[in-house]
Amino acid sequence: MSTPEEPELTRTERKERTRRAILDAALELxxxxxxxxxxxxxxxREVGIAPNxxxxxxxxxxxxxxxxxxxxxxxxxxxxxxxxxxRPISDGAIVPSLGVLVDRVHTERLQFVFLTRERVxxxxxxxxxxxxxxxxxxxxxxxxxxxMPGAVQWSSEDLRVSANLxxxxxxxxxxxxxxxxxxxxxxxxxxxxEKQLRMLTIGARTWRSRPR
Amino acid sequence: MSTPEEPELTRTERKERTRRAILDAALELxxxxxxxxxxxxxxxREVGIAPNxxxxxxxxxxxxxxxxxxxxxxxxxxxxxxxxxxRPISDGAIVPSLGVLVDRVHTERLQFVFLTRERVxxxxxxxxxxxxxxxxxxxxxxxxxxxMPGAVQWSSEDLRVSANLxxxxxxxxxxxxxxxxxxxxxxxxxxxxEKQLRMLTIGARTWRSRPR
DNA sequence: ATGGTTGGTGGACAGGTGTCCACCGTTTCA
DNA sequence: TGAAACGGTGGACACCTGTCCACCAACCAT
Numbered sequence: 001m002s003t004p005e006e007p008e009l010t011r012t013e014r015k016e017r018t019r020r021a022i023l024d025a026a027l028e029l030x031x032x033x034x035x036x037x038x039x040x041x042x043x044x045r046e047v048g049i050a051p052n053x054x055x056x057x058x059x060x061x062x063x064x065x066x067x068x069x070x071x072x073x074x075x076x077x078x079x080x081x082x083x084x085x086x087r088p089i090s091d092g093a094i095v096p097s098l099g100v101l102v103d104r105v106h107t108e109r110l111q112f113v114f115l116t117r118e119r120v121x122x123x124x125x126x127x128x129x130x131x132x133x134x135x136x137x138x139x140x141x142x143x144x145x146x147x148m149p150g151a152v153q154w155s156s157e158d159l160r161v162s163a164n165l166x167x168x169x170x171x172x173x174x175x176x177x178x179x180x181x182x183x184x185x186x187x188x189x190x191x192x193x194e195k196q197l198r199m200l201t202i203g204a205r206t207w208r209s210r211p212r
Numbered sequence: 213m214s215t216p217e218e219p220e221l222t223r224t225e226r227k228e229r230t231r232r233a234i235l236d237a238a239l240e241l242x243x244x245x246x247x248x249x250x251x252x253x254x255x256x257r258e259v260g261i262a263p264n265x266x267x268x269x270x271x272x273x274x275x276x277x278x279x280x281x282x283x284x285x286x287x288x289x290x291x292x293x294x295x296x297x298x299r300p301i302s303d304g305a306i307v308p309s310l311g312v313l314v315d316r317v318h319t320e321r322l323q324f325v326f327l328t329r330e331r332v333x334x335x336x337x338x339x340x341x342x343x344x345x346x347x348x349x350x351x352x353x354x355x356x357x358x359x360m361p362g363a364v365q366w367s368s369e370d371l372r373v374s375a376n377l378x379x380x381x382x383x384x385x386x387x388x389x390x391x392x393x394x395x396x397x398x399x400x401x402x403x404x405x406e407k408q409l410r411m412l413t414i415g416a417r418t419w420r421s422r423p424r
Numbered sequence: 425a426t427g428g429t430t431g432g433t434g435g436a437c438a439g440g441t442g443t444c445c446a447c448c449g450t451t452t453c454a
Numbered sequence: 455t456g457a458a459a460c461g462g463t464g465g466a467c468a469c470c471t472g473t474c475c476a477c478c479a480a481c482c483a484t
Contacts (some may be wrong), residue, residue, distance in 0.1 A: 010481085010482095011429095011430075011431080011480085011481055011482075014431080015430085015431070018431080018432090032334070033246075033248055033249070033334050034245075034246045034248070034249060034333065034334060036245055036246070036249055037245070037246060037248055037249035037334065039470080039471070039472090040471080040472065040473095041470075041471070041472080049431090049432070049433090050432060050433050050434070051471095051472080051473090052432075052433075052434085052473080052474090053431065053432050053433080055473085056430080056431055056432075057431090116332050117332050117333065119332075120328050120329050120331075120332060120387060121246065121329070121333075122244070122245050122246060122249065127391075158407070161404045161407050161408060161411075162408070162411060164404070164408070165381060165408045165411065165412075168380055168381060168384040169377060169380060171384075172380040172383075172384075175332060179339075179343075192373045192376065195370070195373050196373060196374070196376070196377045199373075199374060199377065199412070199415040199416060200377075200411070200412075200415060201415075202415045202418055203411040203412060203414045203415020203416070203418070204411065204415070206414055206415070206418055222451085222452090223450085223451055223452070223459095223460070223461080226451095226461080227460085227461070230461085230462095251440080251441070251442090252441080252442065252443095253440075253441065253442080261461090261462070261463090262462065262463050262464070263441095263442080263443090264443085264444090264462075264463070264464085265461065265462050265463080267443085268460080268461055268462075269461095425484100426483100426484085427482100427483095427484090428481105428482090428483090428484100429480105429481085429482080429483100430479100430480090430481080430482095431478105431479100431480090431481100432477105432478085432479090432480105433476105433477080433478075433479105434475105434476095434477090434478105435474105435475090435476095436473105436474085436475085437472105437473085437474080437475100438471105438472100438473100439470105439471080439472095440469105440470085440471070440472105441468100441469080441470070441471085442467105442468100442469095442470105443466105443467085443468100444465105444466085444467080445464105445465090445466085445467100446463105446464095446465095447462105447463080447464090448461105448462085448463075448464105449460105449461100449462095449463105450459105450460085450461090450462105451458105451459085451460080451461095452457105452458085452459075452460090453456105453457095453458090453459095454455100454456095454457090454458100
């Protein structure tokens, strides 16, 4: 290239840079097809390297997918942990978490397209990794629930089951958001999801007090 | 073939038969890959016809996918409608519906693998078709809810939102069932899902009575 | 200064892919 | 009875795929 573009870069820096480029390209291309249907050559072409060079960074497409999963959940977990620790523990921090999630879906749409697709997609390794991460979220939410007043007498089983339902609702909300371009539709989805979360917490509150 | 195999078949019958074979083969093969990553030649080989002959039945892979969706939801809707009309309307028929669903997942596993994969999968046409069918279920469940005693004063919006959550929970349950081979795990999933459905209906019952 | 390490290149390979064409034998129906 | 319609065949086409090899030039540590 004729552009100067800071030629002073150490080798490892340059490697990291094309690694980034590969991840980004893969994300971009995975919008129109699952990871397993993703072509190494396509990715390489998008990045601007020879198809071979891909193997200098990832041993397989699966490994690429796992790296994407790590990256995605790494930052997302950080964000949600922040909003959760800022909030007073007494009340559930679930609704504000939804706000963070929606923002994130907006700014990093492709990551979530990838996520929702690969969650049930072709590669078993990637699928399992995503499932594991979601289970971690589930556990965290269950912990939040346990901290709520009046919920102490629940069995851990019940905590887990209701937390699972919340995660499920959130994932479904993300899916709907992704395929809704119009602004009002997005607002409606967010409102509906908030309502669902409230329904869930109410149901949870009255759960144990029920005879049986 | 040397087997006699009832050679007395009208042309349209034979066409229908290989059409069936194509649908079955596609379902079989779609276990290990999304529809968009499905090879026409693979399907043809499995069926035992020349790759070309595929086009005598479907104009494209998308059309195949749409046919599968139609078939899947056709019978499923029938089954659920049966269990629902047999039950007294007074109580929600949601939990027995879950039983039917689980049975169906057992006997027609491949259909549900296809369903959960293509629901967020590559082809926009198939994805939309599935989404539409699920919305129909949603509407039916909302209707069931409206018939329940003490729920009459809900807004149709609320009905819809909570019905949506139920469908979401059911879809998630199916997904978990598909990737759980061990028998106890299956039982646990069913139990957890039933608990979730009960939580939901409880939450729904106390929903309107709440101030705000 | 030198030599190994490393990110990247180019070409080749064996195979797989969707789709088009001309053709065939049987069924259908007029 | 004859001709048209139809489901299916076989081969060819242009193209794309992952992966392997030898090779290169620059970087890094010695």
